[in-house]
Amino acid sequence: MEQALTIFQALAEKTRLRILALLHEMELSIGEVAQVLGQSQPRVSRHVKILADATLIERRKEGSWVFLTLGATDVLEPVFMALDRWTVREPAEIHADRIRLQAIRNVRATAAEDWFETHAAEWDALRSLHVSEREVEAAIVKRLSVSPVGRLVDIGTGTGRMMELLGAGASTVIGFDRSPAMLRLARTKLAAAGLEQADLRQADFQVLPLPDRSADVAVMHQVLHYAQHPAAVIAEAARILDAKGRLLVVDFASHNREELRTRDAHVRLGFTDAQIAAWFQAAGLIFAEPVALAGELTVKLWLGQRPD
Template sequence: MERRKEGSWVFLALGDENDLEPIFAALDHWRRYHEEDDDEMGRADRQRLQAVRNVRMGEAEDWFEVHAAEWDAIRSLHVSEESVESAIVKLVGDGPLGRVVDIGTGTGRMLELLAPQCESAIGFDRSPSMLRLARVKLEENRTADGEEIKLRQGNFYALPLAAGSADLTILHQALRYAQHPAAVIAESARILSPGGRLLVVDFALHDREELRTRDAHMYLGFSDDRMKQWFEAAGLEADPPVSLDGELTVKLWMGRLPLDQQSRVT
């Protein structure tokens, strides 16, 4: 068993699947037997599972109700989420995306959107509350290979992944919360395989100071020149940025690690 702590929560997961195949076979046999016979114990287990899911869904709905005004206040200043997501899908392409890592995953929306194109998908966030919300959202989602989407607590300055372990890394509306965005860019590039891509989605430079005081934005957007400098320092080649204009302009910056190189951060 693998044990992972997030805040006051402890999550247990199965270890190496190759060592557990006999257990899986026995559990499948047990499940089929109890479903066919409508066994009382099986019914009770299914009812308890549904009760747990209902509680989690209720907690997620409560959180969004409390924070809805905050989210709406920001969203009203820029183009619709649908427009942003459409631009993201167009930029990454409709082909296989390989191993995708969403850094600062929040509610897991990017993983939900792109999972059907992923070989594997994992999201990191420092907030246990956000991870619990993401688990509710992504419970039924699977990758193109039928894998569950993984969610982990993690720091975007030090991801627990080896160099070259990702084909696409994403910072969706997350970089503005970093005190040292250049370090986050470098760490996101470190885990890319040659030919891999980093997608940053965030605001262009703006002067909405209330977002710093009310919403804890460390940076009031970013310039194209600064983003290009950070990409190049991390060994990435910058594509032309995409702009989605509004009272707050949303920018999509894509950086690529050349096929014949490794990230400059080791």
């Protein structure tokens, strides 16, 4: 009863309902929420504190930024069910918020696309700045060697290195990337490696043009830290996995290298095991013990598997 009272009190204000609706769409910084709502950051911060105290949202400090995300599913699920039941038509303010939110999405996506177009030729070198790429690739092969690769999907393929590394042991190989420059390089590289049969397609990692259960292994190598909504990207990757299908996420452990956000267009400064485990679980994947490769920045290999 005490928790219910706290939740209803927290939601008894239009701005806080708008904030909750925004975070239902994607994770945002406090500054981005203020931008969408057209309010000052101090005012938004006061609303955020009330929502956080009611466990409806969570605050996560990452470098100099504070990100906001929804709280636990068991708390939020009945709240959103009630709001959906009570809302006959979407309020005008929330509809306008969605339009402004899309503008933020577009700015983020354009910045990332411009960076990839500019740095495509040096992509492989950039990825190996922190831990030896040879060490990372050996760990990837070992992690996936317990069973055949089968149908391989490389999400955010870049220059096609994961397809080149794992393609020989796969029955089919498909790679997706948003950047035309990256795909051009990947086609040249894979042809030189004798993998002309590899299928390269331009697509967004949140909307993969593949049917359910069409992959045995999906790989995201140094891709997730560019995602605006990592949970949605993992859920989409899990969707295409067949029974016993595996998703391997290779990325940085949580860090505070703020310059990677501004210099290299990283949206997220790495991830914790708890974050990845929660996203895997929400996507219906069994979380395996992660592998850590220490370097200037620690690289983690997180493996999830769809149940039989």
